[in-house]
Amino acid sequence: MISRADCLERDAADSLGHLRSQFATDAIDAQQLIYLDGNSLGIPPRTVAERLQHVIHDEWASGLIRSWNTAGWIDLPGRVGDKIARLVGAAPSELVVADSTSANLFKVLHAAMAMVRADAPWRRRIVSERRNFPTDLYIADTVARAHGFELVLVDTGDVPSQLDERLAILMLSHVNYRTGQLHRMGDVTRAAHDAGGLMVWDLAHSAGAMPVRLHGDDDATTPDFAVGCGYKYLNGGPGAPAFVWVNPRHTARMDREGWRQPLSGWMGHAAPFDFRPDYVAAAGISRFLCGTPPILSLSALECGVDSVIAAEAAGGLGAIRDKSIALTDLFVALVESRCEGHGLALASPRDAGERGSQVSLVRATDGYPIVQALIERGVIGDFRGPDILRFGFAPLYLRFVDVWDAVDRLKTVLDSRLWQEPRFSVRATVT
Amino acid sequence: MISRADCLERDAADSLGHLRSQFATDAIDAQQLIYLDGNSLGIPPRTVAERLQHVIHDEWASGLIRSWNTAGWIDLPGRVGDKIARLVGAAPSELVVADSTSANLFKVLHAAMAMVRADAPWRRRIVSERRNFPTDLYIADTVARAHGFELVLVDTGDVPSQLDERLAILMLSHVNYRTGQLHRMGDVTRAAHDAGGLMVWDLAHSAGAMPVRLHGDDDATTPDFAVGCGYKYLNGGPGAPAFVWVNPRHTARMDREGWRQPLSGWMGHAAPFDFRPDYVAAAGISRFLCGTPPILSLSALECGVDSVIAAEAAGGLGAIRDKSIALTDLFVALVESRCEGHGLALASPRDAGERGSQVSLVRATDGYPIVQALIERGVIGDFRGPDILRFGFAPLYLRFVDVWDAVDRLKTVLDSRLWQEPRFSVRATVT
Numbered sequence: 001m002i003s004r005a006d007c008l009e010r011d012a013a014d015s016l017g018h019l020r021s022q023f024a025t026d027a028i029d030a031q032q033l034i035y036l037d038g039n040s041l042g043i044p045p046r047t048v049a050e051r052l053q054h055v056i057h058d059e060w061a062s063g064l065i066r067s068w069n070t071a072g073w074i075d076l077p078g079r080v081g082d083k084i085a086r087l088v089g090a091a092p093s094e095l096v097v098a099d100s101t102s103a104n105l106f107k108v109l110h111a112a113m114a115m116v117r118a119d120a121p122w123r124r125r126i127v128s129e130r131r132n133f134p135t136d137l138y139i140a141d142t143v144a145r146a147h148g149f150e151l152v153l154v155d156t157g158d159v160p161s162q163l164d165e166r167l168a169i170l171m172l173s174h175v176n177y178r179t180g181q182l183h184r185m186g187d188v189t190r191a192a193h194d195a196g197g198l199m200v201w202d203l204a205h206s207a208g209a210m211p212v213r214l215h216g217d218d219d220a221t222t223p224d225f226a227v228g229c230g231y232k233y234l235n236g237g238p239g240a241p242a243f244v245w246v247n248p249r250h251t252a253r254m255d256r257e258g259w260r261q262p263l264s265g266w267m268g269h270a271a272p273f274d275f276r277p278d279y280v281a282a283a284g285i286s287r288f289l290c291g292t293p294p295i296l297s298l299s300a301l302e303c304g305v306d307s308v309i310a311a312e313a314a315g316g317l318g319a320i321r322d323k324s325i326a327l328t329d330l331f332v333a334l335v336e337s338r339c340e341g342h343g344l345a346l347a348s349p350r351d352a353g354e355r356g357s358q359v360s361l362v363r364a365t366d367g368y369p370i371v372q373a374l375i376e377r378g379v380i381g382d383f384r385g386p387d388i389l390r391f392g393f394a395p396l397y398l399r400f401v402d403v404w405d406a407v408d409r410l411k412t413v414l415d416s417r418l419w420q421e422p423r424f425s426v427r428a429t430v431t
Numbered sequence: 432m433i434s435r436a437d438c439l440e441r442d443a444a445d446s447l448g449h450l451r452s453q454f455a456t457d458a459i460d461a462q463q464l465i466y467l468d469g470n471s472l473g474i475p476p477r478t479v480a481e482r483l484q485h486v487i488h489d490e491w492a493s494g495l496i497r498s499w500n501t502a503g504w505i506d507l508p509g510r511v512g513d514k515i516a517r518l519v520g521a522a523p524s525e526l527v528v529a530d531s532t533s534a535n536l537f538k539v540l541h542a543a544m545a546m547v548r549a550d551a552p553w554r555r556r557i558v559s560e561r562r563n564f565p566t567d568l569y570i571a572d573t574v575a576r577a578h579g580f581e582l583v584l585v586d587t588g589d590v591p592s593q594l595d596e597r598l599a600i601l602m603l604s605h606v607n608y609r610t611g612q613l614h615r616m617g618d619v620t621r622a623a624h625d626a627g628g629l630m631v632w633d634l635a636h637s638a639g640a641m642p643v644r645l646h647g648d649d650d651a652t653t654p655d656f657a658v659g660c661g662y663k664y665l666n667g668g669p670g671a672p673a674f675v676w677v678n679p680r681h682t683a684r685m686d687r688e689g690w691r692q693p694l695s696g697w698m699g700h701a702a703p704f705d706f707r708p709d710y711v712a713a714a715g716i717s718r719f720l721c722g723t724p725p726i727l728s729l730s731a732l733e734c735g736v737d738s739v740i741a742a743e744a745a746g747g748l749g750a751i752r753d754k755s756i757a758l759t760d761l762f763v764a765l766v767e768s769r770c771e772g773h774g775l776a777l778a779s780p781r782d783a784g785e786r787g788s789q790v791s792l793v794r795a796t797d798g799y800p801i802v803q804a805l806i807e808r809g810v811i812g813d814f815r816g817p818d819i820l821r822f823g824f825a826p827l828y829l830r831f832v833d834v835w836d837a838v839d840r841l842k843t844v845l846d847s848r849l850w851q852e853p854r855f856s857v858r859a860t861v862t
Contacts, residue, residue, distance in 0.1 A: 024487075024488070024492040025492075026492070027488070027489075027492045027493035028492070028493075028495075031493070033495075035495060037495065037496045040496045041491075041495060041496045043492065043495070044487055044491050044492045048487055049484060049487050049488065052483050052484075052487065052727065053480060053483075053484070056455075056475055056479055056480050056483065056668075056731075057455070057458070057480065058458075059669075060472075060475050060668060060669060061455040061456075061457070061458045061459070061474065061475045062458035062459075062462070064459075064464075064466055064468065064472060064474070064811060065468045065471045065472045065811060065813070066806075066811070067669070068669075073669055073670075099530065099531070099534065099722070100530070100696060100721060100722025100723055101722055101723075102694065102696030102697065102721050102722035103530065103534065103694055103696070103721055103722055106693070106694055130708055131708075132708075134697060134700075134703075134706050134707060134708060135696050135697035135700075135722065137708050137709075137710070138695045138696060138697060138700060138709075138710035139694070139695060139696060141695070141709065141710050142691055142693055142695040142710060143693070146693065153708060231723070237487075237491060237725075237726065237727055238490075238491060238498070238499075238504055238723070238725075238726035238727070239504075239722075239723040239724045239725040239726045239727075239729070240725065241725060242722070260573055262537070262573055262574070262577065262693075263533065263534055263537055263570070264569045264570060264572070264573040265531060265533030265534070265566050265569060265570060266533065266565060266566035266569060269565075269566075269569065272565075274816065275565050275815060275816060276565060277561055277562075277563075277565060277568050277584060278568075278569075278572065279568070279569035279572050279573060290531060290533050290534055291530070291531025291532055291533035291534055291566065291670075291673070292531055292532075292662070292669070292670040293670045294668075294669075294670040294671065294672060294725040294727075294728035294729075295668065295669035295670045295728070296483065296668055296669070296670075296725075296727045296728045296731055297725030297726070297727045297728040298670070298725075300487075300727055375497075380495060380496060380497070382496070384706060385705065385706060
């Protein structure tokens, strides 16, 4: 049986351990918090505070409008995009930061539908998992209704049965937000392509937490579109701008055909400073930009992305993934050994190779008050109705001893039945 | 003839003069800059730096994910929206902050098209000015093409001739970005309505610089939709989120009919924390929200909006408008008297009642190097091709003496032919 001392030893030997010092953990440490919600909102890198002061004082207040050139604001969506591209196996100039994940998904679904209409107009189905992240489904549902497509939602295991001559687009999250289940990107992409469909990935819960290879071994295993989120494992701050990647074969075709995305704002124009009345799409991925990007939030995102890139010298995303697996395996083992008899079961895949950087537990009843009582005891996870207790493990700043302490407090909450106090049943707006 | 001393006297007597101290002008003062580009990017309020430190340290680093509730992040789009509503003559809960102006225009054009399709399907024209802000035209062009509408662009004087039985939507900027021409919102709205069309206003260059009355005297003079920008006279910072207002008669109808806007992300869902797979639009204006808002940029925007609201005790937007007119009238008078013979002519309306808070000059040639030389002399205006020299007058922080000094430097640049030095002809990316 692993002990707390064993965990401290593992931390001491952790080749990524020094990276925790990048993050503003003082407040967490002072509160003796264990933060297992980095999959919802990463912790700020220490550099953010200074960077934002610089943006406010030196770029905005002093440089003023000139900073679009002199401080490179105009290039930020591409510059930060190129950095994220390194983290998701894409090439430079294939990915930009823009808008929200939802808006970017809207754009790529339009692009995918336009391709399907041109190449295989009989294909009318957008297929996804019923338990995919709801906002992705909301966007897909509206897009499908508006354009004569059909959104088909099935259980995860039934996805393969939907890959037929009716398939237009397969839209999945690389890691499921509820269960943490990790799809094999290459295999699933190949299956969608073999069926004649296009593949759209949402990388919200994988980018920054594991190696992602958008460029597969060949065209068959290389997806068509991807979107992702800046504020989870990329540590970009609340509501950080999102990103969008498009297979360069497709942007080349869009260039040839002059295709424009529906949100055709000035940032995606070929010559925005000519102030022409007519829209001409910029070449390549830049056509997926829309309006003026929020520079303060975008600058913070760059700090967050840099915090992941900083791991490159210590093994990069491969080492991050190894630690992530070690953390989640430890959590599963400790919960199963120390919290037995309390009705908790594993809702995530047991095989770490099929699991993202999170562990979800399921309990038939009272998951909500248990999570609330645990939060009061200083362990922040979250509840996803009706029955999921969700814990994220951000490998850049979590320690093995944090996992031990988290399970120890969970055991206390369960053993003492602390969660049965009525105040823990009152729902807040956001959990 | 007015002298510099006269200007200093006017500043001393200015009832809004004390509001300049709200802004981080130290860097400008140290550079002896005169900033006549607040219509592109406002100066930061002094409160922004501290507010962002608070958001980073206390809300993000310390509150972490809990801050969506405890720091009220979830309410920010509505809370800042309610404040902007006060500045544009709208009621609380009619306006939200979201996304970019371009994305919001996309949403309201979809809403307007849906209404026209239901009520007057023969109407297929979206009418606007050829010289309207290009990104508005880009969005309208793409929307029109995708949905069988026609974008009709005419010269400003020809707009009335387009208000006929074919009109679906009249889309105008309240103040034109090039010339500063101010439309009479009530009269133009009534004319669009009399023709049976819907009225969409872009308030980018008026919100925060003058009283705007979205609620007119009656239904006929009350427009249907409005969008606007956070980073010009609202001082919200580079790329600050934008806003969207919808006539409450229309949102009530949307509620009855369950209408959803195309960017149907989670923030616009009726019950986002139920994590249901199906989309149900939130009631009222909230349905126009999409993805997670960029909290850092949105917090800065609140400081900017507060800087305008702070004028309420000193006469509010009426006093701001009076000062704006005084500043622009002074600029026109000084340019015409002191810079005579240099080929400059007034491109803005001479009547201040028809002019926004900017003055545009036109010169047949060499406008670009003249603006560049002027910038080097510490007067920041901008050039809008092919021939417009544009100067914005943000009444919250500009002084009468700034206007005097700006014209004095312009005169020096022109008299000394400084702008003829070759380096001023090299175009930067953004002007």
